[in-house]
Amino acid sequence: MSEKKYWFSAKKYGWGWGFPSTWQGWVVYCVYFALLIAGLLVVPPAKSKIGFFAYTVALSAVLCGVCYAKGEPPKWRWGRR
Numbered sequence: 001m002s003e004k005k006y007w008f009s010a011k012k013y014g015w016g017w018g019f020p021s022t023w024q025g026w027v028v029y030c031v032y033f034a035l036l037i038a039g040l041l042v043v044p045p046a047k048s049k050i051g052f053f054a055y056t057v058a059l060s061a062v063l064c065g066v067c068y069a070k071g072e073p074p075k076w077r078w079g080r081r
Contacts, residue, residue, distance in 0.1 A: 008071030013078065017071045025070070032063050 007025035008017040020026045036059060045052040068074065 006070065006072045008067045010072040010074065010077060015074055015076050017067045017074070028063070028066055028070075032059065035059055 005022060007020055007022050007028065009019070009021040010016075011018045020029055036056065039052060039055045039059065043051045043055050
C-alpha cells in the first residue's frame with residue numbers, strides 16, 4: 001500500500017498549512033491567485049466593496065476546503081520535536 005502524498009504540508013508553528021509540497025498544490029495556489037486577480041476585473045472593489053469582499057471570502061473558503069481535503073491533518077504545532 002502506498003503512502004498518502006499530501007499536497008500541502010502543515011505549518012511548523014501554529015495551525016494550518018504552509019506552502020504546497022507537490023505540483024498539484026502549486027496549481028491550486030496559481031488558480032486561486034488568478035481567480036483573485038480576475039475578481040478585480042469582474043467585481044472591482046471601487047464599485048462594489050461588499051461584492052469583492054464576498055467574492056474573496058468565498059474563494060478563500062474554497063481554498064481552505066481544498067487544503068483541508070488534500071493537506072496534512074491540521075493541528076496546533078509548536079515546532080519539530
